[in-house]
Amino acid sequence: MDPVRNPYAPGAGTPPPELAGRGQILLDARTALRRVQGGRAERSVILVGLRGVGKTVLLVKIKEIADDLGFKAAFIEAQENRSLASLIIPMLRSILLTVDFSERARDVSKRALRVLKSFIGSVKISTGDIDYGLTINPEVGVADSGDLQADLSDLMVAVGEAAKAAEKAICVLIDELQYVNEVEFSALIMAIHRVNQLNLPIIVVGAGLPQILAHAGSAKSYAERLFRFPQIGALEPTDAVAALSNPAVEEGVEYDADALEEILKTTERYPYFIQQWGHDSWNHAKGTTISLDDVREATKRALATLDESFFKVRFDRCTPAERRYMRALAELGPGPHRSGDIAEALGTKSTSVAPVRSKLISKGMIYSPQHGDTAFTVPLFDAYMRRIIPTFDVISTDGT
Template sequence: MDPYRNPFAPGAGSRPPELAGRDIILEAARISCGRAINGKNARSMMLLGLRGTGKTVLLNEIGRNAEKQGLLVSRVESPEGESLARLIYPEMRKVMRSLSAVDAAKQIATRGLKGLRNFAAIFKIEIAGVEIGVEHEPGLADTGELQYDLPELFILIGKAAQAAGRGWLLLIDEVQYLSEADLSALIVAMHRISQEGLPVLLVGAGLPQIARLAGEAKSYAERLFQYPAVGALDTVSAGQAIEKPIIEEEARIAPGALRAIVERTQGYPFFLQEWASVVWNNSDGPEIKAADVDQSYDETLALLDAGFFKVRIDRLTKSEVQFVKAMAQLGDGPYAMADIAQAMGRTQKSLGPARSNIISKGMIYSTDHGYIDFSVPLFAEFMRRQG
């Protein structure tokens, strides 16, 4: 069929044509944003899920909805090794400057800009362009301790937003890459916001260990956030995600063809989009048949192996590759560290550094004490295909 009309979007973070099966999460976020901007207590949110489940897509959709509700929205992604201070400073500055243009919020926002200038100086953040006419205010966000300075700035943003009749939504992707100290400071800041009842919300997204990491950083984090799981789509939602865009392009898909895609991808959104995209391009149409799906399987696997999977295995050292190979040869996870050690002829203690490094690279995560699993769906199958 015509590739120019191919409705599917297998790119990283690309919004699929049909965002199926996520209504509950999107509605919860809409309610929180609506409550916040109306002066009601609202809970922030941490989206938890494996790679390729659509967390980034959901973050972006939540942001778009929040903008329609009148909130100022900031989007950042946490790369490995970057400090939270450097990551969100530019966003806080943009929000403060925007609020300073509103008469009712100008005084508070101007004070916030002073605090940001102190913050940038103390954390050695280089900025292009200095705020003209903004002086330092000694004692405001200048301790050099993020757990003290960040809450001060968040509260000033919240008060300025409240005065302006607005709200602020901070979206942070890849939360698992934040350091323990930075995550703790972020949680402290949101706790203060919650206590003050200010219209500031955080929606983060990351791997499943985020809930545990947040709880370890601050015990009250469990009550501060909602933790919706973003996993594989159920059979109905997965089918809807494939069939509806095809029908909207005035084409059809046979029930057996649809069932094959849903079952063999196990409902994981990225894989659904990838396979459906390949099938569309390879089908003569106007109906996609089961034979079209079967004939497109090898090409889809090759694309996934060369892209989605390979970019992740390439980040590992040779010894780390051996570690994940041993995991995959044990079958599908979760995997007991004792079994991995036995398979490799090593002690669990000697594998500790490799385990820690692979977790820090976001390839595996701890599912329970003594157990780990891949953070990438179907990764064990990929490793077994490599021989």
Template sequence: MNPVNNPFAPGAGSRPPELAGRQAIIDDARVAIERALLGKPSRSQMFLGLRGVGKTVLLNAVETMADEHGHLTSMIEAPENKPLGELLLPRVHQVLRKLSMTEAAKAKAYDGLRALRSFASAFKFDVAGVGIAVEPEAGVADSGDLQNDLPELFIRIGEAAKAAGKAWTLLIDEVQYLKQEDLAALIVSLHKISQRELPILFFGAGLPQVAALAGEAKSYAERLFHYPDVGALAEADAKAAIRQPVNDEGAVIEEEALTEIFLKTRGYPYFLQEWGHQSWNIAVGDTITLNDARQAETKTLKRLDEGFFKVRLDRLTGKEREYVVAMAQLGSGPYRSADVAEALHETVQSLGPRRAQIISKGMIYSPSHGDIAFTVPMFDDYLIRNRGNLG
């Protein structure tokens, strides 16, 4: 088949040609977006799942949908070493300036800009590149305590958006990298907005541990957020994610080939895209056969090993690699921390800091007390395949 027409282009956050199996999540987001414009509250949503399941794709889809419905939107990817307030500063400034263009919201937007100037001064954020050309408002968002100041700033944004007949949708990816104090302040801010029924929506995405992190930050987080589980696709949806794009290009794929791809990928979206990509390039004529899908395995695993998996492994130190290899050698997870310690001939206590560091790097998480699991699907298979080259 002509590689130029290949419908599959797997990449970080790239939208697949067929967004299969996620319609319920999209529909819930659409309802929340439309309700916000009517002044009706909806729970904030946090998409949780392993790496490569399409959380970022969903955030991008929600952002597009919010834009199409007239929301002002701000998308942030949380890094591991930058405070939330600094990330928000230019986005909030942009939103308030847009709101100030509406005559009915001019005064409220101006108040919001003054609060933002106070906020930036309190936390000593550099405003030179942002250009906030207003004087700060004393006593508003300037205490230097994020859990006090961020809610005041959000309220000002919400009031300006309401005056303009608009809504603001904030989207944050990689929520697990937010510091606990930043996550707590965000939760408090969203709680205040909910209480005042102001038109601000929040959609986040992160690894499975985010629900626990949010609960630790604020006990009422479980009532504030809806946590859609973004996991592997069911067989019918996984097959549709491959079949439909192939059909749209005027080609076909054998049912046996679809079954082979589903079984080998276990329905994980990124792996489906990679397998579909390689199968298309191997196929001759206008049909992807079972033999094509089987031949695609070598190239697919090579691409995954050299990209998707290796990028994550490279973040680990030698000792941390030793720990995750020991996990993989125990078989399929989740794994007991005590079993990993026994395999390494150490104690759970001595390995605690190493385990915590690997968790902080987003490589493993704790699904329940005493258990650990990989955040990357099929990472155990990768480690076993390549354990002789991981030194």
């Protein structure tokens, strides 16, 4: 069929043509935003799920909702080797400089900018010698202690007070939250706690891999009272069918029942893979019906595409020792698996490979669903590991 008319959208964070199965999450997000906007208490939100379930797509959609409601909304993506402060500073600067403050609110907004200037000075080591374009004098004695937990709280309170004076609400959206280290995450939690205590109009909506749950608990014991943690998983069968069929029907195309069943089975109903298989099935089909043969041929194309991009970029970030650990995990089949079983497959003890496991968790490659268990954060990655490293033998006795 005509590839120009192909309705599917495989890609990182690319909105699908049919956002199926996520209606309740978006409805809950809209309710939370409206409560904050109305001056009511509301918990912030962290979407939790594996790679490929559409967390980033949902964050983008929630930002659109916030924008439509009149929020000052800003989207940032946490990064492995970059401090949270270096991401937050330009975002808050932009918010404070673009809000239309009334005459009575300008003193509050100027104070918030001075507090931001103080904060910049206090975190200069982690942000580098960057000129953020603020020529205003700092607010002496506020957000300048050098203690990130205290200073970030001071800053968020000042920004929240400015937003309240301007009769505006702020939504901060943070993707890839698992890359925020424990000290920074603890500071963020404390800042949200303080903002909530003062009933200021700021809400944080984040997204992260499953390890963010343990990360939050380690950072602050009261994190579960400040956040809701909606679990984002594979689609239900009816939603997966809708994600495939509805965009095709709008273009006058339909799927054979066995073709749909094959895609759902092969993709395990993960949204990213559904888009990839739909895209490749469409491009292979010759008529207006997508058949089982079309899907089987599309599987070859889809796996080749994923192996060259989605999977490969993650594999390439790992050291030889980390790759051997992942290959041992893949050898055991679909997870999760006990850490001791993985070590046994490597011919060593769990304590010997613990540093490798820890690094892979930090890189977002694996996570621990429960104590002592290990699983891939990327669906279907075990099969990829078996394709890229076809044979597995005990390579070493020390896991390195």
